[in-house]
Amino acid sequence: MKAMIFAAGLGTRLRPLTNDIPKALVKQAGEPMLKRVILKLKKAGISEFVINIHHFGKKVLKYLEENNNFDCKIEISDETDFLLDTGGALKKAASLLKDSENILLYNVDIFADIRIKNFIRCHKKHKALVTLAVQNRKSDRRLVFNEDNFLSAWENIKTGEQKISREITSEHKSQAFSGIHIVSNKIFDLIEEEGKFSIIDLYLRLAKNHNIFAYNHDHSYFYDLGKIEMLKESEKHFTIE
DSSP states (O other): OOHHHHEEOOGGTTTTTTSOOOOGGGGEEEEEHHHHHHHHHHTTOOOOOEEETTTTTHEEEEEEEETTGGSEEEEEEEESSOOOHHHHHHHHHHHHTTTEEEEEEEETTEEEEEEEEHHHHHHHHHHHHHEEEOOOOOOOOOEEETTTEEEEEETTTOOOEESSSSSSOTEEEEEEEEEEEEEEEGGGGGGOOOOOOOHHHHHHHHHSSOOOEEOOOOOOEETTTHHHHHHHHTTSSSOOO
């Protein structure tokens, strides 16, 4: 199984830390975010990675080279010329990922103790096109799932905006997405979007006719390290998982 780490973001919420380094190399308790993600996934048995780069991308390449790619096979999807957002990034990397039946997608700035092996088992059990890691935590933007835990809609609680894929039932659940997901390689034949686009918008379109499943990990801690305050708060969990 391969993993793709989304590491191309500008890291604007982390300025001034990202004024001269990419977000992926911002340190959390003395170690770059990218290292923590790679070692977490490696511990779960994943040794083949695709990493997308944009902001200070050459520094990511140098860091990986200096660390011998952490003894993993790492390929680069170069977005130096144009940042493609998560959906566009997945599409661009298709040729590097298609040979893996399933692909784990992981935002580099997510720090959570989600059990990756359990997550993978759940995805395979349900044979879903996509499985999304979600939590019932505070968030203005949430995903809505039906009683069978399949994606039905997206909503912004603050503004009232909704994007609906399936009928929202009375037994629906509203959950916050954790930036960790697994996709079947079948998804590449279903992507019609071009250029820069959000992977969530892709999922909402596909959810009309395909099963996109929710994997709840309420039992685990979760930090969005894209925010300086969360970066500092997370450092109480100082060990590499």
